[in-house]
Amino acid sequence: MKQISTRLSMAVHTLCLIAMLPHECTGDFIAGSVNTNPVVIRRIMGMLKKAGLVDVRPGVGGAYLLRSPEEITLLDIYRAVNAAEEEQLFGIHVNSNIKCPVGRNIEGVLQAEFQAAQSAMEQQLSGVALKQLLSQFKE
Amino acid sequence: MKQISTRLSMAVHTLCLIAMLPHECTGDFIAGSVNTNPVVIRRIMGMLKKAGLVDVRPGVGGAYLLRSPEEITLLDIYRAVNAAEEEQLFGIHVNSNIKCPVGRNIEGVLQAEFQAAQSAMEQQLSGVALKQLLSQFKE
DNA sequence: CTTCAATGTAACTATACTAGTTACAACGGT
């Protein structure tokens, strides 16, 4: 199965670092912790910036949160890194045969059920704030 | 974003047809309602068969449910068509830098949170049985 | 026993997303 992109997990990682070490968080520094290419991190930072979660300082380097860690949830991050305006998690086949009772109604029926499932997931994500994650790195 | 494969929605469509019209459900007939290639349907039928949800009759054609529509949930179907033994919905980047407090712990932390989100979604799916969908095609 | 529609698969294609990479312009302190 195709998984949800690791952009989300890398974005969470990035935000945790920014929250803890705003001054040292250049793209290269974060890339060193995530263990990937700096450009991948810069792209993610761009998405987080566009979503209003962070501000990045071009030229000088570093980034800082635009909201407190209690006010940034996993759902916020999830939405930030999934650029698609089309936010449907479940794909539904289209152009079913309208001459068939099932084909005629399946799209609407599935749309409702899949939306409910996606909402359940998103509600769980919205209950976890960055702050809760940060507390797990202090030991 | 990459959506969950339309195999799931096509599989639900297929099972609804089998439940309603077991005798007429050849791969070609179903493909006509779903509006896709018969081979795509046969592949999905093969997955549903492997999962013990249906039995297919080679040679003669047609298929029938091996469980009643009350006993087949969207979660059963979801699991049937996602062949991967690795059932993690959220991808997590690996090989983070263990010299960093965040990199050292991020995988475990995210694993727990993502699993909770996935479970919330799956629980919602498990609450919807095929029978509930079938009732929406009778009008 | 032959026929023939249907199933079961393999193989191949086009498309799309992902993650990584190179390259380079623009920014902005020092």
Added chain:
DNA sequence: ACCGTTGTAACTAGTATAGTTACATTGAAG
């Protein structure tokens, strides 16, 4: 002016998806 950093474009390899063609196998019916 210098130089490390950010911001992007462009390209690559790898992989999942959905569709397609082709063909062997199945099994009831004539």
